[in-house]
Amino acid sequence: MASLRFRLTKVFREVLDEDDLVLPEDPTEEIEGWDSLAHVELMMALESEFDVALTNEETAEMTSIPAIEQVLSGHGVEVGG
Amino acid sequence: MNDTAPGAALRAADVEAALALTADGPARLEAVSRLVERVGRRFDAGAAEALVDGIELVRGSLPPEALSEGLDAWARAATPTGLYLVARLRGTGAEAGPAWDAFLSAAPGVVPEALLHRARVRIKAGRASEAVADVRLALHEGAAYELWSRAEKTLRRLREMPEDVRGSRALRLAVLSGQASTALLVPLLRAACVRDGIDVTLHVGEYDAWQSEILDPAGELARFEPDVVLLPLHWRDAALPPTSPDPEAAARDVADRVQNAFAALRARRECTLVVHAFDLPPDEPLGHLAAASPGGRAAVLRRANELLRREAGTGLHLLDLEQVAAEVGRARYEDPRRWYAARQHPAATALVPLVERQVALLRALLGLSRKVAVLDLDNTLWGGVVGEEGVEGIQLGAPSAAGESFLDFHRWLREWKERGVLLAVCSKNNEADAREPFEKHPETVLRLDDFVVFKANWQDKVSNLREIADELSLGLDSFVFVDDNPVERAWVREQLPMVAVPELPEDPALYVPAIERHRYFEPIALSDEDRQRHESYRAEVERGRLRESSGSLEDFLDGLAMVARDAGFDAPNLPRIAQLVNKTNQFNLTTRRYTEAQLREQAEDPAWWTRWFRLRDRFRDTGLIGVMSCKPREGEPGALEIDQWLMSCRVLGRQMERYMLRALLLHCREAGVPRLYGRYLPTAKNAQVAELLPALGFERIEAQDGGEALFALEPASIDLPDVPIRREADEVGEAS
Numbered sequence: 001m002a003s004l005r006f007r008l009t010k011v012f013r014e015v016l017d018e019d020d021l022v023l024p025e026d027p028t029e030e031i032e033g034w035d036s037l038a039h040v041e042l043m044m045a046l047e048s049e050f051d052v053a054l055t056n057e058e059t060a061e062m063t064s065i066p067a068i069e070q071v072l073s074g075h076g077v078e079v080g081g
Numbered sequence: 082m083n084d085t086a087p088g089a090a091l092r093a094a095d096v097e098a099a100l101a102l103t104a105d106g107p108a109r110l111e112a113v114s115r116l117v118e119r120v121g122r123r124f125d126a127g128a129a130e131a132l133v134d135g136i137e138l139v140r141g142s143l144p145p146e147a148l149s150e151g152l153d154a155w156a157r158a159a160t161p162t163g164l165y166l167v168a169r170l171r172g173t174g175a176e177a178g179p180a181w182d183a184f185l186s187a188a189p190g191v192v193p194e195a196l197l198h199r200a201r202v203r204i205k206a207g208r209a210s211e212a213v214a215d216v217r218l219a220l221h222e223g224a225a226y227e228l229w230s231r232a233e234k235t236l237r238r239l240r241e242m243p244e245d246v247r248g249s250r251a252l253r254l255a256v257l258s259g260q261a262s263t264a265l266l267v268p269l270l271r272a273a274c275v276r277d278g279i280d281v282t283l284h285v286g287e288y289d290a291w292q293s294e295i296l297d298p299a300g301e302l303a304r305f306e307p308d309v310v311l312l313p314l315h316w317r318d319a320a321l322p323p324t325s326p327d328p329e330a331a332a333r334d335v336a337d338r339v340q341n342a343f344a345a346l347r348a349r350r351e352c353t354l355v356v357h358a359f360d361l362p363p364d365e366p367l368g369h370l371a372a373a374s375p376g377g378r379a380a381v382l383r384r385a386n387e388l389l390r391r392e393a394g395t396g397l398h399l400l401d402l403e404q405v406a407a408e409v410g411r412a413r414y415e416d417p418r419r420w421y422a423a424r425q426h427p428a429a430t431a432l433v434p435l436v437e438r439q440v441a442l443l444r445a446l447l448g449l450s451r452k453v454a455v456l457d458l459d460n461t462l463w464g465g466v467v468g469e470e471g472v473e474g475i476q477l478g479a480p481s482a483a484g485e486s487f488l489d490f491h492r493w494l495r496e497w498k499e500r501g502v503l504l505a506v507c508s509k510n511n512e513a514d515a516r517e518p519f520e521k522h523p524e525t526v527l528r529l530d531d532f533v534v535f536k537a538n539w540q541d542k543v544s545n546l547r548e549i550a551d552e553l554s555l556g557l558d559s560f561v562f563v564d565d566n567p568v569e570r571a572w573v574r575e576q577l578p579m580v581a582v583p584e585l586p587e588d589p590a591l592y593v594p595a596i597e598r599h600r601y602f603e604p605i606a607l608s609d610e611d612r613q614r615h616e617s618y619r620a621e622v623e624r625g626r627l628r629e630s631s632g633s634l635e636d637f638l639d640g641l642a643m644v645a646r647d648a649g650f651d652a653p654n655l656p657r658i659a660q661l662v663n664k665t666n667q668f669n670l671t672t673r674r675y676t677e678a679q680l681r682e683q684a685e686d687p688a689w690w691t692r693w694f695r696l697r698d699r700f701r702d703t704g705l706i707g708v709m710s711c712k713p714r715e716g717e718p719g720a721l722e723i724d725q726w727l728m729s730c731r732v733l734g735r736q737m738e739r740y741m742l743r744a745l746l747l748h749c750r751e752a753g754v755p756r757l758y759g760r761y762l763p764t765a766k767n768a769q770v771a772e773l774l775p776a777l778g779f780e781r782i783e784a785q786d787g788g789e790a791l792f793a794l795e796p797a798s799i800d801l802p803d804v805p806i807r808r809e810a811d812e813v814g815e816a817s
Contacts, residue, residue: 003138006134006137006138007134010134017234017237017238019173019201036423037264037423040264040265040422040423040425041230041265043422044226044419044429045227048227054418055418056421056422059422060422
C-alpha cells in the first residue's frame with residue numbers, strides 16, 4: 001500500500017536514527033552515516049520491512065537508493081504508488 | 082461484527098488491504114476512523130503503525146483542519162488505537178508528550194514501542210531521567226532485536242546519563258572479539274547495562290585479536306584495567322577439523338587456549354573472565370555419526386566445554402551458547418548470509434537472548450541478582466478466587482489443564498526457593514481464606530512455611546511491598562513482583578520502579594517462560610548459604626515474634642543460645658566470603674569490593690589479619706555471615722587498620738558486631754598491636770554503621786565533609802565487650 005519511497009525513508013530514518021532524513025534524489029549524493037555497520041542493519045531492516053530474503057550478492061549491490069529500489073522491484077515489491 | 086466488545090482483532094495486513102481502496106485524503110481519513118472504531122479496546126502495535134502509515138501517505142491531500150478534527154475525535158473516544166494515532170501524528174515535539182501519556186495509561190499492558198516514542202519526546206523536552214525510565218521498561222519487556230537496537234539509539238541521543246539514573250554499580254568491562262564481530266552485540270550489551278543499573282565503561286577489542294590483546298602486557302587492554310573481560314567465542318574459534326585423530330588432545334588444546342588467556346589476564350591484574358562455552362557447528366560431514374564418534378567436531382567441542390567447566394568458578398565463568406541456540410531455535414540461531422557478509426554470529430535474532438544471559442551474569446558478579454519473588458494468589462498461584470469459590474472451587478492440579486499449569490508454577494517456584502530465592506505473598510484477600518489452599522488443598526506443592534512473609538489483607542500492594550522489604554531488611558531493588566492483574570502491575574511499576582514487574586500472559590501455562598526469560602535470580606555459584614537463606618529469614622521472622630514475647634533484650638538474646646565460629650580466610654570458605662564482600666551494602670564499614678583471588682592474597686599475607694564468622698542459634702544455622710580484615714597501618718609500625726568489616730543483614734541486632742570486635746581485640750592483645758585504626762567510608766546505603774566505631778569505644782581522630790572519618794583505639798586499654806554469644810572454640814580450624 002505505502003509507496004516504496006515512503007517505506008525506504010522510514011527504514012533509513014530508523015536505522016540511521018535521523019528523524020528528519022530525506023532520501024536524496026541524486027543517486028550519487030552520499031547519505032551520512034551509511035557505513036558498513038549501518039549497511040548490515042539496513043539490509044536486515046529492509047528484509048523485515050518488505051518481507052524478502054536478500055542474497056549477499058544483492059546486498060553488496062545495494063549501495064544507493066536507485067540500486068535498492070531496483071533489487072526490491074526484482075523481488076516483486078511495487079516501486080510506484 | 083462492528084459491535085462486538087471489546088473489539089475486532091485487526092492486523093497490519095488487514096489495515097493495508099482495507100486502506101488500499103482509498104487514495105485521497107478525506108476518504109482515507111474516514112476509512113481509518115472506521116477501523117479505529119472497529120478495533121475498540123483491542124490493540125495491535127503493527128496494525129496501529131499501518132494506520133499511521135496510511136495517514137502519513139495522504140497527508141499531502143488532507144486538509145490540516147480535517148486531520149485535526151479527526152485527531153480530536155479519536156482523543157475523545159480514547160480507545161488505545163485512537164490514542165496511539167493521536168500521539169504518532171501529533172509530531173515529535175513537546176506537544177506529543179501528553180498524547181503518549183494518554184496512550185500509555187489506556188494501553189492494555191506494556192507497549193515497548195510506545196515507551197520508546199515517549200522517551201524520544203522526553204529527551205527533546207530535557208526530561209532525561211524520565212526518558213531513561215521509559216527505555217528501561219521497554220528493554221525489560223521487549224525482546225526483539227529491532228526494538229533493542231532502537232532503544233539503544235534512543236539512549237545514544239542523551240548527551241550524558243543523568244546523575245539520578247546512572248547505575249549504582251561501576252563496571253569496567255572489556256569485550257574482546259574472536260572470529261565473530263561484536264559490532265551488533267556491544268550496543269545491546271551497553272543498553273542492557275543501563276537498564277540494570279550498571280554504570281559501565283567499555284573497552285571493545287579489535288576483531289579476532291583476543292589472544293594478542295590478552296598477552297600484551299602494555300597494550301590497551303592492560304591499560305584499561307578491566308573488572309570483567311567478556312570473551313565471546315564460538316565454534317569457529319576452536320578451529321577444529323571435522324574429525325580429530327586424537328580427540329582428547331584436541332579438546333585439551335582448545336581448552337588450554339582459553340585457560341592460558343585466563344592465566345595471563347590474572348597474572349597481570351585481578352579480573353573475572355566470562356567466556357562463551359562453545360556452541361556446536363550446524364553442519365556435520367559425519368552425519369549422525371558425529372555425536373557418536375569421539376573425534377567428531379561436536380564431540381571434541383563438548384569435551385572442551387567440559388574441561389573448561391571443570392576450571393570454572395573462581396574468576397572464570399562460562400556462558401552456555403547451546404542454551405541460547407536451544408532457546409531461539411537452531412534454524413534461527415545461525416544466519417550464514419550475515420556470517421559471510423559481516424562476520425555476524427549468532428544471527429541478530431539470537432542476540433537479545435544472548436545479551437540477557439551475559440548481563441544476568443554481570444549482575445550476579447556485581448551482587449545485583451534479585452532475591453525475593455513476591456506473589457499474588459488468585460489467578461496467579463491458582464485459578465479462580467478462593468474468597469468466592471472456596472478451596473474446593475479453585476483450580477490447582479488435575480483435571481483441568483489450567484490447574485496443572487498452576488501446579489507446575491508452584492513446582493518451579495519451589496525449585497527457586499530451594500536455590501535460595503525468598504518467596505513472599507502479597508494478596509488482596511482475607512488472611513484466613515488466603516492461607517487455606519496452602520493448608521488444605523490436596524494438590525498444593527507450596528505450603529505456608531515456603532513463604533518468608535505472608536501478606537493477605539486489603540491494603541494497597543505498594544504499602545505491602547514496602548512492609549515486606551522492611552521485615553526482611555532487603556532493598557526493593559531485589560524484588561520481583563508477580564501478579565496476573567495488569568492494574569496492580571502498572572501501579573507497582575509506577576510507584577516502585579526499582580521492583581521488577583514482568584508482564585504475565587493470560588494463560589498460566591506461559592507464566593514460567595514469561596518470568597524465566599528475564600533471568601532475575603542468576604546465581605554465580607551455589608553456596609550452602611544460598612540454600613539456607615530461606616530458613617534463616619523465616620527464623621528471623623519467628624525471632625521477631627520471640628522478641629515481642631520475651632521480656633528484656635538481654636533475655637531475648639540469651640534465649641537464642643547463640644554460638645559463633647570464626648577463623649582466618651581459608652579455601653573452602655572463600656567463595657562465600659567473596660559473595661558477602663561483594664553483596665553486602667548496609668552493614669559494611671568500607672564497602673571495598675574484592676575478588677576471590679584478592680581475598681586469597683590477603684589471607685596469605687602474614688602482615689594482614691583476616692577473619693570469617695559463622696553464627697547459629699537454637700532456631701537456625703545462619704552460616705557464614707561476617708567478614709573482617711585488617712592491614713598494617715602505613716607509616717606506623719605494628720599498628721593495624723581495619724580494611725573491611727561487614728555483616729549480613731540476617732544477623733543485625735544480635736550483637737554479632739561486638740563479638741567480631743572482641744575477636745579482633747583478642748588478636749591485637751596477643752600480637753601486641755599498640756594501636757588499632759578504623760575508617761568509615763560512607764555510601765548511599767551504609768549510614769547504619771557511621772557511628773559503629775565510636776559506639777564501640779573508638780576515638781574520632783579525623784572527620785571529612787563527606788562523612789568519611791578515621792577512628793582509633795588502644796587495644797590494651799579497653800575492656801573486651803561482653804557478648805551473649807558463645808565461641809565454639811574446639812571446632813575452629815585456623816587457616817594454614
